[in-house]
Amino acid sequence: MRRRRSRLSFGALPVLAAFAIVVAGPVRAEVIHVTMEQIAYMPAQISASVGDTVEWDNKDIVAHTATARDKSWDVVIAPNSKNSIMLKSAGTIEYYCRFHPNMVGQITVKARE
C-alpha cells in the first residue's frame, strides 16, 4: 500500500513540474521599490535585470529627481508621490537628484537570461 502510493507520487512529479512552469510562465519582470526619505535614496544601491521597473516613492517634503549621470533618463518625483522607469539595457548606472546633488544612487542592471 505504502509502496504503491510512493510510486504514484513519483510518477506525478513531471506533471507537477510542467504545471508549475505553465503557471509561473517565463521569468517575470519585477518592480523594485526605492524610497526617497531624509534626502536620500533607500536603498542607495540596487540590482535589477533588463526589463525590470524601478519605482521611486518620495516621502520627503520637497520634490526630487532620479537623474542618470549618462543622461539616459531623468524622472521628477513630487512630494508624496511615485514615479518609475523601465530599465532597457544592462550596465551599472549612477544616478543623482538634480535638485539635491548630495542624493546619489546606483543601479546594477544584468542582462536577462
Place this chain on the structure above:
Amino acid sequence: MSIRIFTRTGAAIAAICLFAGSGFAQTAAKPTDPQIAHIAYTADQIDMQAGQLALKKSKNKDVRAFASDMVRDHTAVNQKALALVKKLKVKPEDNPTSQQLSKQASDKRAELSKLNGAAFDKAYIDNEVAYHKTVNDALQNTLIPSASNQELKDLLTTGLKIFQGHQQHAEQVAAGIK
C-alpha cells in the same frame, strides 16, 4: 598675560565675524525654540526672495533653474515650519539674529538689483553658495543643538540636508558659469 591672549582671541573672532558678515555670529546666548523658529523662517524667506529676484533678472538657463528650485524648496520647508509652530503652539519670536539676517539680505538685494546679465548671475550664485554655507553652519552648530523640541530639531535636521544639497547645486552652477 592670559587676559591679553583672551583679548587678542576675542578681537580675532570679532574680526572673523565682521569679515564673514554672518548674522549668526552675533548670537552669544543659546537661542530658544521661539527664536530658532523665527531665525529658520527668516533665513528661508530670504533665500526664496533672492530666487524670485533671480527669476526676474537672469536669462541664464542654469541660474533660472536653480532659482526656481530655491523658490519651490524654501516655500515647501516654510509651509512645513509654519504648520509645526502652529501645532506646537510656538509663537516665533523676533531676535537680533533674525534682524541682522534681514538687514544683510536687504543690503544684498539692493546690491544685486543694480547688476545685470552675467555680472548679476555670478554675484547671485556666489552669494547663494556663501549664504547656504553660513545657514548650514548655523543649523549644524547652533540651531539644531539648541532646539529643545524634538519635532523642531527633526525639521531643522531635514532642512540642513536639503540646504546642503542646495549648496552643492549652487557650487555646480557657479563652476559652470565661470
